[in-house]
Amino acid sequence: MRFSCAAIFAAHLVVATALALAPTRAAAQDVTLTSRDGGVEIAGNLLGFDGQFYRVETAYGELTVDGTGVLCEGPGCPDLEAYVAEIAISGASSVGEVLLPSLIEGFALRSGYKIARSDAGAGQVEYLLSDSGSGEAAARFLIHSTNTDEGFADLLANETDIVMSLREVRPDEASRAWEAGMGDLRGPGRARVLALDALVPIVAPGHPLTEVTLTDLAGIFSGRIVNWSDLGGPDAPISTYLRDPAAGLSQAAEDRLLGPIRATLRPDVIRHVSNRALVRAVMTDPFGIALTTAADTGNAKQLALSGECGFSIPATRRNAKTEDYPLTAPVFLYTPVRRLPRVGREFYAYLSTPAAQLVIRRAGFIDQMAEEIPVADQGDRFANAISQAGEETGLEDLQRMVATLSPLRRLTVSFRFEQGSSALDAQSRSNIRLLADALEAGEYDGRRLLFVGFSDGQGPAQSNRQIALRRAESVRRAILSAAETLDPARITLEAEAFGEAMPMACDDSAWGRQVNRRVEVWVR
Template identity: 30%
Template sequence: MFKLSRYLSPTLVYLCFITVVNASETMPIEDYESNVLIRIHGSNTVGARLVPSWAKDYLAALGMDNIQQRELDTKNEYAVEGNFKGQNYAIHIAAHGSSTGFKSLMSQQADIAMSSRQIKDKEVKALENVGDMRSFSSENVVAIDGLAVIIHPSNNVNTLSIKQIAELFSGNITNWAQLGGPNQEVSLYARDKNSGTWDTFKSLVLKKTGLKLSSEARRFESNDELSDLVAMDTGGIGFVGLASVRNAKALAVSDSGSAALTPAHLQVATEDYPLSRRLYLYFPEKPLNPRARDFIEFTQQQNSQLRVDDIGFVSLNPLISMDKEQQGPQVYRDLAELGDRLSINFRFDSGSAKLDNRAKRDIQRLVEFIQKPENKDKSIQLVGFGDMKQTQERAVLLSKLRANTIKSALHKKGVSSLAVAGFGAVKPVASQEAQGRTKNQRVEVWLLDKSNLEAAAELKKNTNHIELSDSRIAYF
């Protein structure tokens, strides 16, 4: 009866069966002919296409038919509906911005909050009556997005630094000729104040430079609408989620001391791209609607993550990159020649050696990936990086300790890995301010074929110490 095996574990299949059968007994009925299974409010980035697509898949997994999405009376609000045994059921989605999702959780008008930024301290405090909203249970990274800075396709500017982007959006740079572009007045397009996209842009760009958004900027609730207008304006510049670049041109972006990167798949997946960000679903530790937990777990499944790529974001499914062009010290580039990089970067809670919530799930994803039959001849090489400390030697030591944290977590899952490598503060992906230091404190994952293990061992043997910046640094 239920076609759930493709998506869910046997336990969750049973839970879904029970929740749907009992839906009419436990869920409120809105003022139209559907029993509302889940109410999801918040980010327009997450809610415009991704969550509605998941909602359709979820209802299909529950055995429903006649599944459709219809707009409600308010703009950016939808009902995804399906029919089971003659009864209509729906998932309600209101995509008005990240902050509205948390407000709806506070007022118990939503079961799940969509967010394109991490929950704020004041929101955590306001919701403390339903548990710790930063816990592993409550905070769920469901996709990765690159905040794309977009311009008109005819504009010959290809790369901007974060400082230059801030100067543009603050109104300090008013003509593209000041940046080597056409003699064209700059026109600004920005998301509205409720948007998590706006919060992310403000945090990663404007606050970092101490500047404020120009009052001349036009503000939009919708990513897609903003992007389409920039694509028609030869002087236009805006910022949108990766899935909304559409017909505009996305720029390469650099941060202090880091190379300029485009919002390409690998750079976004590993969160090395300076304006990469996580997309979240938040769920109270003390839920009023436990069915919402089923939905969130559904979004984490491998098949559900394929939908993320379909929409235009970057999924959490591990992917092998064949790109051998790597920056960094020669020994790192030599190691890269022997292996393939995986699209997972492990990161840690700010100021802590503890894995963050994404990393905790990525451990299991890596375990499942390496245990696939096609990967039986591959070995895991963990490579640590960090931020600048008092000395490069200390930075290298701490980067190796982080890599060993991942090695230990994998070992507990029955997966072995090669001796770790640590490269300290070389190859930064962000500036050295607080938020940037957290991004720089990371562990890369490389896969080495068995045929290359002997060469890798010889490389490590010959690289007990290497001279860098007038210091003798141990990497392996």
């Protein structure tokens, strides 16, 4: 290999971006890239080609090279005339078996492609998109449906472009991805909330219980509660069911349910390798209970979540969108710092369109389209505010809240915070971008948006209101910062706070307090 210091410098001049390229599915092969004037020669293994940029592993590390400035020679060189974009997607089976295929088909239909589906074996399905006129292949999507752990493992092995995940990336996975040159998977733009789901407890039809408190549900799955009689049910031992340990559903259940109380899963929980098997097991066990997603409950009976103070919150679409339901579960797509092929980038942009949101809803998941909820549909919330008002929340405070909010409508876009932190949670971070995009697109031009802060009931009411107001102001500033092209004159953005005046859940648990600490968005 011929490579002088000057050549290295020149090579960096043709590096169009620091972003890596999507990996090819074939094994890396030798290539030599030569600048058109013959002054620069780069030799190494071709790791990826997206139709425009080469990614080459060399003795000096990985280089990303603009293909328009070089000639390629060697067995690894792609056929530029017959190039077909390849996008590999791997991870959670509940997403890969239903949601992603529906979205790819919707994208193909909207973009004018013909689409052909074929079984690639071992849990893999291939979708070939072809030009509707010429019939020439344009892109190949390969979906590998396994589990969340396998999705991240495929990413670290350079075998996939996108990870389907039912949980956030683990610190060790993010660390290894960083070391592999894939960027910070926890950074802005690396994680995308594709859709929403909810973790729901299910029992067999005919089970006497209709709801369960989060405290008791955690007690069941941690082994503290082992008999249904402790919950007012029959005198029978409780059998528990959950997905296999590598499944994102199982990991999310442990994170969201047991994490806040630092409990561990009971050792005798019965595991299943698919959501369908999980539901079937509960359906045939009158004394069993499982945690699954709202999209995969089959004919089992869902239990609402309640609290000691009388709240009962079912896993409805609206409650999940607003995160009023405490076990809302975002569906994530993770991408490393890689340049996807053009078709892949177009597909990724399609995912945020209203058309894609309709596909998400039809597939049984919860879309992220903002809805406006009139005050008339929120009677239960205001009734709870009155019934649960603490000693420091007087009639004057409640009247001020009602007078302020009655002329407005609540958006389903809400903002909540990590456990014990002032940092926004994953769904809320995604909501910043969603609302900013809507503002930039002019969807709320001429209207007034009010960011309203609420708190839990721990501590003095006045202090709680001040904390809630600071959070509301923080979210308002984050939206303005994200909406870079927004003309502030087109819209009014304000902040207000009512502290602990309208709880959404009981303050008797860590989950309830986390639900109550929120910033809502109201619009007029």
